[in-house]
Every structure is written in C-alpha cells, then in structure tokens.
Amino acid sequence: MENIILTSIQNPLIKQVRKLHRPKERAKQNLLLIEGTNLIEAACQADYKLDIIFYTDPWRENHQLLCRTIADKNFKTQTVSSDVLNAIATTINPDGVVAIAPRLPVKQLDSAIKGLGIALERLQDPGNLGTIIRTGAATEIDGLWLSSDSVDFYSPKVLRASAGQWFNVPIVPCQNLLGLAQKQQQQGVQIIATSSRADKTYWELNFNRPSLILLGNEGAGLSSELINIADEQITIPLGNGVESLNVSVAAALLLYEAKRQSISN
Secondary structure: OOOOOEOOOOOHHHHHHHHOOOHHHHHHHOEEEEEOHHHHHHHHHOOOOOOEEEEOHHHHHHOHHHHHHHHHOOOEEEEEOHHHHHHHOOOOOOOOEEEEEEOOOOOOOOOOOOOEEEEEOOOOOHHHHHHHHHHHHHOOOOEEEEEOOOOOOOOHHHHHHOOOHHHOOOEEEEOOHHHHHHHHHHOOOEEEEEOOOOOEEHHHOOOOOOEEEEEOEOOOEOOHHHHHHOOEEEEOOOOOOOOOOOHHHHHHHHHHHHHHHHHHO
C-alpha cells in the first residue's frame, strides 16, 4: 500500500478494522485482529499470513529488523497516526502496531493422540484459554480441543494471553467432546477427568501412555457425562478452606507432571 499516513478514524478501511472489536464481526469478515509487536513477530515466525499491518512512524523506526522481515514476506503495510492506532487497537496502551489477518481453516486432528492432548469444556475466560495454550506449547501437547460453547478462541485477548503460542498449538473447536473422548478411548488413549470428588491425586497417575486430559468450566467444572466415561478420575490436593484452583493453574500442574514423568523415564 502507499505509505500515506492515515489520520482519520472515519477512513473506510479504519472503520472496517474497528468493527473487528466485536466477535460477530470477526466471524462475518473471517478475520483476526493481531495486536502488539510480540504477536506480529510470532505470526511471522510461524509463517502466518497477515493481510495488512498498521503501524505508527515511531514503531517503524524502533523495529527496523522486523519491518525488513515484513517486507521480505510482501505483507501490506499502512502507516497510521497514534490516534488511529489507538482507535483500532483493543488494548488501552497499544505499542504501535496492529494487523488484520485471515482465519485459516481449522486444523483437524482425527488421528489418535500420540503423547498428550487437552480438551476444555465450556471454558469462558479468554485469559485462561490463552494461558493454557501457552502452557500446552511449553509442554509440547499434540493438540487442544475446545467445546463449541466455550470462549471465542479467535479473541484478541486469547491471542495476547498465549504470548504468541496461539500460532503453534493446534486448536480444534469441537461440537461433541464426549464423542471425541470416546473415539480417542477406542484408539487406546487414556481419558483423564479432573474431579474434586476423585480419590486418586494427579501425582499417582501414570501419564506414560497417550492421554487426553479433560478440564471443565471455571465455576461448574466438568460435566458428569465426561467424568463418567473417563478411564481415570484425578484430583489436585488443596489446603483446608480452598475449594478449587484456577483452571489454567490446574492445567499447568497436570501438563508439567506429565512432562516430568516423560523425562524421568
């Protein structure tokens, strides 16, 4: 694009981008809103296609190496004023760059899990989902399945909370987690359900076989139908007066225990 600085939030292109603050509009336009230097770098490293990158002059001056990478990939760029950048960003203090990008076709993970996978039922908080994605990348999970009634995994908040790992973990929206778990079970995958009523702690579980960990809603936990079909029901020990852990913390404990066991053997 020509490097004319856009200074008006009434510009048609800017008005289109601002609409992407709304989940329904992101779905309608089939676009992502990617904000911040770290996410732009992560997208470039993952070879994720970016449609247009909007940045301010100061940002361009301070990130010349990244700008060369952007130019090498032939991504379109558009210089904007600070006021326009602030208007298209969803964060309060954006660092000077925002991009729009197409939603790529959803990955399909139909084969049996070889190592470790995680399935999330009715997760509602974008920060929790992004943190679980980040931890999943760190522990090298095969994939993450997300029930269709969960938070929008295309949300800018999810991308930010993942610290760029959103581009590296296969994430699959799932209409039927019960069917998914049963299919994986039939292929020899161990189905693990978290339940406060379980007698076995996660320390006692053998993770050294292909496993799918099921985690539930922040308030209600897992549905009984998923708990009941699990091969193993486990709990995380809690001190007196503590009812539960944040779901992203619980996920981290389980994933790293599985990782510890795999390293020990």
